[in-house]
Amino acid sequence: xxxxxxxxxxxxxxxxxxxxxxxxxxxxxxxxxxxxxxxxxxxxxxxxxxxxxxxxxxxxxxxxxxxxxxxxxxxxxxxxxxxxxxxxxxxxxxxxxxxxxxxxxxxxxxxxxxxxxxxxxxxxxxxxxxxxxxxxxxxxxxxxxxxxxxxxxxxxxxxxxxxxxxxxxxxxxxxxxxxxxxxxxxxxxxxxxxxxxxxxxxxxxxxxxxxxxxxxxxxxxxxxxxxxxxxxxxxxxxxxxxxxxxxxxxxxxxxxxxxxxxxxxxxxxxxxxxxxxxxxxxxxxxxxxxxxxxxxxxxxxxxxxxxxxxxxxxxxxxxxxxxxxxxxxxxxxxxxxxxxxxxxx
Amino acid sequence: xxxxxxxxxxxxxxxxxxxxxxxxxxxxxxxxxxxxxxxxxxxxxxxxxxxxxxxxxxxxxxxxxxxxxxxxxxxxxxxxxxxxxxxxxxxxxxxxxxxxxxxxxxxxxxxxxxxxxxxxxxxxxxxxxxxxxxxxxxxxxxxxxxxxxxxxxxxxxxxxxxxxxxxxxxxxxxxxxxxxxxxxxxxxxxxxxxxxxxxxxxxxxxxxxxxxxxxxxxxxxxxxxxxxxxxxxxxxxxxxxxxxxxxxxxxxxxxxxxxxxxxxxxxxxxxxxxxxxxxxxxxxxxxxxxxxxxxxxxxxxxxxxxxxxxxxxxxxxxxxxxxxxxxxxxxxxxxxxxxxxxxxx
DNA sequence: TGTCCGGGGTTTTACGTATAACGTGCAGCG
DNA sequence: CGCTGCACGTTATACGTAAAACCCCGGACA
Numbered sequence: 037x038x039x040x041x042x043x044x045x046x047x048x049x050x051x052x053x054x055x056x057x058x059x060x061x062x063x064x065x066x067x068x069x070x071x072x073x074x075x076x077x078x079x080x081x082x083x084x085x086x087x088x089x090x091x092x093x094x095x096x097x098x099x100x101x102x103x104x105x106x107x108x109x110x111x112x113x114x115x116x117x118x119x120x121x122x123x124x125x126x127x128x129x130x131x132x133x134x135x136x137x138x139x140x141x142x143x144x145x146x147x148x149x150x151x152x153x154x155x156x157x158x159x160x161x162x163x164x165x166x167x168x169x170x171x172x173x174x175x176x177x178x179x180x181x182x183x184x185x186x187x188x189x190x191x192x193x194x195x196x197x198x199x200x201x202x203x204x205x206x207x208x209x210x211x212x213x214x215x216x217x218x219x220x221x222x223x224x225x226x227x228x229x230x231x232x233x234x235x236x237x238x239x240x241x242x243x244x245x246x247x248x249x250x251x252x253x254x255x256x257x258x259x260x261x262x263x264x265x266x267x268x269x270x271x272x273x274x275x276x277x278x279x280x281x282x283x284x285x286x287x288x289x290x291x292x293x294x295x296x297x298x299x300x301x302x303x304x305x306x307x308x309x310x311x312x313x314x315x316x317x318x319x320x321x322x323x324x325x326x327x328x329x330x331x332x333x334x335x336x337x338x339x340x341x342x343x344x345x346x347x348x349x350x351x352x353x354x355x356x357x358x359x360x361x362x363x364x365x366x367x368x369x370x371x372x373x374x375x376x377x378x379x380x381x
Numbered sequence: 382x383x384x385x386x387x388x389x390x391x392x393x394x395x396x397x398x399x400x401x402x403x404x405x406x407x408x409x410x411x412x413x414x415x416x417x418x419x420x421x422x423x424x425x426x427x428x429x430x431x432x433x434x435x436x437x438x439x440x441x442x443x444x445x446x447x448x449x450x451x452x453x454x455x456x457x458x459x460x461x462x463x464x465x466x467x468x469x470x471x472x473x474x475x476x477x478x479x480x481x482x483x484x485x486x487x488x489x490x491x492x493x494x495x496x497x498x499x500x501x502x503x504x505x506x507x508x509x510x511x512x513x514x515x516x517x518x519x520x521x522x523x524x525x526x527x528x529x530x531x532x533x534x535x536x537x538x539x540x541x542x543x544x545x546x547x548x549x550x551x552x553x554x555x556x557x558x559x560x561x562x563x564x565x566x567x568x569x570x571x572x573x574x575x576x577x578x579x580x581x582x583x584x585x586x587x588x589x590x591x592x593x594x595x596x597x598x599x600x601x602x603x604x605x606x607x608x609x610x611x612x613x614x615x616x617x618x619x620x621x622x623x624x625x626x627x628x629x630x631x632x633x634x635x636x637x638x639x640x641x642x643x644x645x646x647x648x649x650x651x652x653x654x655x656x657x658x659x660x661x662x663x664x665x666x667x668x669x670x671x672x673x674x675x676x677x678x679x680x681x682x683x684x685x686x687x688x689x690x691x692x693x694x695x696x697x698x699x700x701x702x703x704x705x706x707x708x709x710x711x712x713x714x715x716x717x718x719x720x721x722x723x724x725x726x
Numbered sequence: 727t728g729t730c731c732g733g734g735g736t737t738t739t740a741c742g743t744a745t746a747a748c749g750t751g752c753a754g755c756g
Numbered sequence: 757c758g759c760t761g762c763a764c765g766t767t768a769t770a771c772g773t774a775a776a777a778c779c780c781c782g783g784a785c786a
Binding site: 402405407 | 741742743744745
């Protein structure tokens with residue numbers, strides 16, 4: 037028995053099939069129409085299967101100068117939204133023989149750290165969330181600066197992106213605002229994410245504009261980090277402030293909304309009877325909490341899919357699909373008409 | 382100006398520094414002690430920096446026959462637990478110049494699909510969760526069969542793993558059981574995951590054993606898929622069944638616990654006054670819902686870290702660290718003493 | 727009958743790196 | 757003074773693949 041420990045190479049397959057290595061490469065690369073007889077091709081394929089041959093990707097990458105690998109840059113995988121973006125991107129990638137490697141920018145990433153050192157694979161392109169600000173700077177400053185870059189949910193005015201995949205965030209926030217104002221709410225609080233990112237600026241602006249459209253409606257803003265406890269604390273402070281108390285809390289995402297609900301109840305009030313709360317994103321969390329959250333559904337997987345498709349298009353020299361991805365309001369149980377006006381004290 | 386479009390190679394650096402390519406490789410690979418003068422080394426490094434040289438990983442991998450890349454196989458990234466495992470593994474990997482590529486086995490993956498086709502990189506090893514059963518079969522059947530395999534949270538008796546990283550799941554469930562039995566609960570329901578996996582078998586067995594230790598305690602089991610709605614439905618069915626009603630619901634994870642809480646309240650009962658509910662994992666969800674869940678905290682990041690460390694050890698020929706990772710009971714607001722016995726009807 | 731053509735391959739080369747094998751001059755030593 | 761050995765490099769090679777360039781042979785055609 038020949039030594040079987042080492043992985044078989046195309047040369048081994050060639051020997052087994054009684055042909056040259058080049059022929060093996062042609063056949064297995066599906067480039068043999070009219071260059072190799074049907075019979076020989078079958079022979080080669082049989083030998084390859086018998087030996088359990090799998091091409092050495094390092095060698096192939098070296099030869100082709102391409103790795104069929106994209107880097108996905110996100111703030112944190114523990115945020116379900118980005119886990120779903122990854123899932124979508126990886127799915128489309130797989131369909132095209134691509135891989136996706138992650139650069140979940142660690143909290144507090146600095147420009148000192150090179151994202152491409154941790155992304156071991158050489159890369160064909162980068163897909164980056166606008167929320168991963170630190171990592172983005174690192175990318176621009178480093179070697180990958182010339183790679184095709186697809187930006188997700190980012191400022192259309194910002195330069196440097198070969199393509200852009202955006203959600204119609206403004207529309208989502210307008211729908212939330214319309215829903216709440218339509219229910220009769222006039223004193224709203226925007227529980228806004230402390231993260232500096234275009235996507236949150238858009239939320240703020242859309243909400244402010246919608247509220248301005250209603251004469252007697254007022255809006256105030258408090259900001260908090262993107263987690264349950266921070267949101268709860270910020271909300272408690274906002275609700276114990278000067279009267280009259282707001283009747284609706286518009287949150288930048290579902291996680292914050294969960295925190296807001298907790299705050300409301302800690303103060304002895306009810307959601308939605310006393311105070312309405314709205315979320316954003318429609319994560320699994322939105323239906324895990326009680327009451328289930330009225331929120332805006334973002335097609336996270338679609339964002340990843342379209343991001344990957346756009347990157348593939350750019351790499352192919354085609355024009356990527358444009359147009360914002362639509363979002364939709366999902367009305368559940370955390371919003372209701374405001375309580376009847378109380379007698380003036 | 383020379384053409385700058387193509388990426389510089391070590392040969393370019395050599396030319397710029399006036400040395401041979403081999404010298405560049407020695408210097409940049411930190412293998413030059415006593416073989417290259419300090420001055421020449423400095424020259425080379427300077428030239429490399431000036432040109433913005435970065436080694437071609439495909440070439441390096443080909444030469445070395447190693448890719449410094451591990452495959453992490455998990456059921457789904459959208460489960461926060463596995464996102465955290467990834468984070469831990471990627472962190473340790475980065476410290477050692479390794480990368481981690483994901484194979485989140487898509488729902489219903491069959492052996493037909495080759496995990497290594499989607500994991501584009503060639504691999505040095507595999508880290509796999511025991512919950513990713515389909516993908517595991519695929520791995521065993523495919524080319525990667527001979528790669529070092531580190532199993533996470535898996536049956537110690539199962540063969541084929543070069544190393545194993547386990548949590549002390551049984552201890553966690555015993556603590557939960559002790560907590561509830563100590564509070565006085567005697568009619569328990571185990572809301573068990575329908576996923577067939579060692580980690581859930583252990584939960585079931587540990588709970589059953591603990592309950593058997595208390596003379597008048599009884600345990601029944603209902604099983605459901607690992608999501609909020611499925612758990613809610615299963616719980617509703619369990620609670621509307623034959624009396625006397627159970628007083629405690631022991632859930633296989635926090636997600637199911639959230640569903641169980643919803644079911645309890647839909648039936649007009651309260652958590653924890655009427656029925657106690659416990660979770661498992663201590664995900665962010667556990668403190669996002671109300672009441673906050675009594676649960677078992679699993680060190681997810683540690684699992685990833687230790688999995689990667691173990692893989693590195695195996696690759697180095699060292700012996701991986703052994704011993705189960707400890708878990709801890711976290712008592713919050715979803716558990717309380719059972720309601721006082723009602724008068725017999 | 728000489729020439730061309732195309733089917734069916736083979737030989738050769740290149741990708742960029744790491745490193746084993748090989749100089750080369752100079753100091754030290756017997 | 758010839759030999760050894762060290763300090764400092766260089767030359768050459770291999771990794772496994774893809775594909776360009778080449779080659780051979782049998783038939784068609786003028």
